[in-house]
Amino acid sequence: MTKPRRKSRRQPAQLAANDNGARQAVEAFTFGDPEPVLSRATMMDMLECYDNGRWYEPPLSRDGLARAFKASPHHSSAIILKRNMLAASFVPSPMLGRSAFAAMVLDYLVFGDCYVQEIRNRLGGVLRLEHSLAKYTRRGLETGRFWWVPNHKDEVAFDLGAVHQLRAADINQEIYGVPEYLSALQSALLNENATLFRRRYFENGSHAGYILYATGEFADGDVDKMREALKRSKGPGNFRNLFVHSPNGKENGIKLLPIAQVGANDEFLGIKNTTRDDVLAAHRVPPQLLGIVPANAGGFGDVTKATDAFFELEIEPLQAVFLELNEMAGLEVVRFRERP
Structure with a gap:
């Protein structure tokens, strides 16, 4: 830390105002509030899956991932496309309906894991499988135990062995899944921040920052009037023209010096x-x-060929992930129709 400088007792610097030798002190003031560009969120901080004595906490904030799902139109649209293609190829059964399966797929793509709960009859047989929201489901310390944690006070333990988990593998831990898009999440958030900044940019009215540099001679109260006029130029009704008259001023007595890029x-x-x-x-x-x-005249190529390649490289591997549920439940609850 540098020591604070003592206040100088010298008089303010003087600047020649016009050709008649009159001198006037320089006056400077700021106007326009600063606009934040990036948020202070620390959702991407990786933590260990620590336990609280009953269940393990996820390595990433589930609430943060849920909010980031709508951060970028391309991010959410890509996930919804995979969800729709998987749900369209799924064959419903009395054990697992299409809506429950689609909800499982969405959880898996957003959070990196998904959960289903076995609903059993009085004899212990499985009646059906219901989707359990991954945002509020936690893996317990006891093997086969899962918890429903919608908040910090109403947690409920599922029956032992009644919940099955499908998760995407992670190199740091083997308790929860981690979404595959994690490396591009900062780009999705930057895309959202750029859009929000551009909206504030137009709503604010003071688009490119600038310095109003005045060296002319002004009558008493003129500077205050200019200051008030500039303050009123923000907000609704912006882009106003400002007229300044300085009878005794010299050429270039008032200058507007931009300090931001016009080509933003x-x-x-x-x-x-x-x-x-x-x-x-x-x-x-x-x-x-x-x-x-x-952006070019050639386009992206044949959409049919792109769809076939995408289905083979992305959708079929995801189908293989959900087929693992058959082994966990001991029944054929997931089945897909063949692509023609």
Whole structure:
């Protein structure tokens, strides 16, 4: 830390105002509140799966992942596309309906794991499987024990062995799953921040920052009037023109010095396009399947071939993940129709 400087007793610096030798002190003031660009969220901080004596806590905030699901249109659209294609190829059964399966798929793609609960009859037989929200389901310390934790006071323990978990493998722990798109989550959040910043940019009215540099001679109260006029130019009714009259001022007595890039629109488009590509690469979804307009005349190629390749490389491996539920339940509860 540097020591604070003592206040100088010297008079303020003087600046020549016009050709007649009159001198006037420089006056400076700020206007316009700073606009935050990035949020202070620390959702991406990785933690160990510590236990509280009854269950393990997830390594990532489930609430944060749920909110990030809607951060970027390409992020949520890619997940919904996979969910819809899996649900369309699923064959419903009395044990597991299509809606419950679609909810399982959405949990698996967003959180990296999903859960189903066995509903049993009085004799202990399995009647059906119901989806249990991954956001509120926790894995207990006891083998085969799971907990329902909607908040910090109404937790309920499931029956031992009544809940089955499907999870995406993680290199750091083997208790909970971690979503595959984690490496592109920062890009999805930056995409959202760029859009929010651009909205605030237009709503605020003071788009590019600037310095109003005045050296002319002004009558008493003129500076205060200019200050008030600039303050009123923000918010609703912005983009107003400001007229300043200085009868005795010299040329270039009032200057407007921009301190921000006027071409911010190009930077905005660059951020949006780059973060979109990152998200699509993490989800491995062809752009033509998400309705993205190509920037070149050649387009993205045949959409049918792209769909076939996407189904073979992404949807079929996901189908294999959910077929594991048959081994866990000891029954054929998941089955998919063959693609024509």
